[in-house]
Amino acid sequence: MALPCVENSRQRTLAELRSANLTLSGVGERQWYFQTCTEFGYYQTCEDVTCPFSQLLTLSAQLDVCSQVFGISPEHVREAVTFTNEYYGADHPKASRILFVNGDIDPWHALSVLKNQSRSELAILINGTSHCANMNPSRPSDPLPLVSARQRIDYHIGDWLSLARKAPSAL
Structure with a gap:
């Protein structure tokens, strides 16, 4: 069964992003x-010559x-990102009780924290x-690493909530 082509143009993308009307497609985009x-x-850029996607996906085009x-x-984007990184601590946040959960085949994982920062x-x-x-x-077909990760997440959240109930001021 052949699927129809999806229209894709920069002008259409910009028009859709400018629209504040609610639609079922592109939810949250x-x-x-x-x-x-x-x-x-x-x-998401593709400026490296080995990138298999469009070389038109540059940082300049995204900005x-x-x-x-x-x-x-x-300039405002640069200032805002700098503020966010300074305020929240970039990849060393000034907080506790944080789980940085990532999948290893998610391209975004490279921007996350991948090693424990503290207890x-x-x-x-x-x-x-x-x-x-x-x-x-959860599904019966979930891979074992995903099942295990969910158990670890549940454990830590449960443990932290238990501590919060014992000493609410500790939050």
């Missing part, structure tokens, strides 16, 4: 772009989306899974 432009600076859709200049800032890297796999409902 506008919000993700806005947060990327104002806090994260996470961009141009911020400007054209939200009126946010590249209460823990990294869980799930072999053979991708983006947010641990947040999906």
Whole structure:
């Protein structure tokens, strides 16, 4: 069964991102772009000559989306990302009771914390899974590393909630 082609153009993408109307397609895409432009600076680029995708996916092109859709200049993006990293501590956050959960085949995992930072800032890297796999409902076909990771997540959250009930001021 052949599937229809998906129309894909920069102008259409910009028009869809500019629209604040609710639709069932692209749910959260506008919000993700806005947060990327104002806090994260996470961009999918393909500037390396070995990249198998379009060489048009450059940092400059991604920053141009911020400007054209939200009126946010590249300089403001840079300042906002610097502020976010300084305020939250980048990959050394100034907090505790944090789980950094990633799948090893998720391209975003490279931007995360992959090694335990302390006894209460823990990294869980799930072999053979991708983006947010641990947040999906459990299925009998789930790979063992995912089942194990969910058990570790449940354990730590339960332990931390138990501590919070004993000493609410410790939060």
